[in-house]
Amino acid sequence: MKYYIIAGEASGDLHGSNLITGILRSDPTAEIRAWGGDLMEESGADIVKHYKETAVMGYWSVIKSLKKIKGNLDFCKSDILEYKPDVVIFIDYPGFNLRIAKFAKENGFKTFYYIAPKIWAWKTFRIKSIKKYIDRLYSILPFEVDFYKAFNYEIEYIGNPLLDAIEAQLNRTELFDDFAKRHQIEHKPVIALLPGSRKQEIKFLLPMMLRMQNEFPQYQFLISAAPGIKEEFYEQFITKDNKLIKNDTYQLLKHADGAIVASGTAALETALIGTPQVAVYKVTGGMLSQIIGKIVIKVKWATLVNLIMQKEIIKELLQKDFTFTKLKKELKAILPGGEKREELIINYRELHSKMGNTGASVRAAESMVKRLKATV
Known part of the structure; x- marks a missing residue:
């Protein structure tokens, strides 16, 4: 069968590559044409557009790139018509993908969506397009099943790919001595x-995080460097005593007694690894500030960890609550001997149970291939 897959970002390239591996396992003669990146190409897809050509971040960038976006939409539509796939598979990237989904469905193509748009956080109105133009939606967050059910739309939770990524990186047993030696x-x-x-997040979060060093001198504070951000950017905030850990976040978390984490996917990764944490977030002005404000208004918690558990198991210090006094108090509470540590670790085990097993991409692929074969 023929598959047309659209991923418009680096994260989508990673998830897409795992999905492609699963598809080829269930359908060895599959032909796969895709928008994605190097990882998807390595997994067996014929890449027609690299995500680096399509990614547009930020409100003003979108405005300035309207002509480019329209050109990409037009090209994608014509390419689908020419390729005539058995299914069009969308990976996240909802602004672009839901437009193409409308076109694909109206032209008789089957449509699957892998990694649901986060309409529970913003742009809930997109549910209308999803119900109308998506034949099957695959979710990686368990609470989304009930969310979509409230709109009379059944989706399939297939697990979370983070479980696979964490298992793959932590499958080797590394002693702290070896970790310390590697990173000096x-x-x-x-x-x-x-x-x-x-950069905007780091600018607002890192200085306050580093102020904790004087309050907890028995610890060394190690900073996980973000991919794509040069070391020079961090130098304005750190001293010679601070150490940047590059491309080794999971091992860093594994060996840490506690963590201060920017609210987002990283907080969920930290929880799945089992490291007690305080989740924080603060930006002022600009679109990010508006977005985080809207999320807090729309949902009870900002972190995926608390949303999945439907209760606050990790403390969220957001915006005006991200203060020196509160951070010091909450960090102390989750470190060894702290009043919240044991309960947090117990809740992490329950979280892991709710998330299910590894193999999310394989299960999604198997379901997709099975559904397609049933209609051929």
């Missing part, structure tokens, strides 16, 4: 700092 750090307890992946 001291042999003393660790607090991990994950200040985000964007």
Whole structure:
């Protein structure tokens, strides 16, 4: 069968590559044409557009790139018509993908969506397009099943690919001594700092995180460096005593007694690894500030961890609550001997149970191939 897959970002390229591997396992003669990146190509797809050509971040970037976006939409539509796939599969990237989904459905193509748009956080109106133009939606967050059910739309939770990524990276047993030697750090307890992946986030979060060093001198504070952000950017915030850990976040978290983490996917990764944490977020002005404000208004919690558990198991210090006093108090509470640590670890086990087993991409692929074969 023929598959047309659209992923418009780096994360989509990763998820897409795993999905393609699963599809080829269930359908060895599959032909796959895709918008994606190097990982999807390595997995067996014929890439027609690299995500680096299509990614547009930020409100003003979108405005300035309207002509480019329209050109990409037009090209995608004509390419689908020419390729005539048995199914069009969308991976996240809802602004672009839902437009193509409308076109694909209206032209008689079957449509699957892998990794549901986060309409529970913003742009809930997109449910109309999803119900109308998507034949099957695959979710990686368990609470989304009930959310979509409230709109009379049945979706399929297939697990979360983070479980696979974490297992793959932590499948080797590494002693702290070996980790310390590799990164040339001291042999003393660790607090991990994950200040985000964007410069604006790092600018607002890292300085406050680093102020905790004087309050907890028995620990060394190690900073997880974001991919794509040069070391020079961090130098305005850190001293020679601070150490950046590059491309090794999971091992850093594994060896840390606690962590201060920018609210987002990193908080869920930290929880699945089992490291007690405080989730924080603060930006002022601009679209990010508006978005986080809207999320807090629309849902009870900002972190995926608490949303999945439907209760606050990790403390969220957002915007005005992200203060020196509150951060010090909450960090102390989750470190060894802290009043919240044991309960947090117990809740992490329940979270892991709710998330299910590894193999999300394989299950999604098997379901897709089975559904397609049933209609051929």
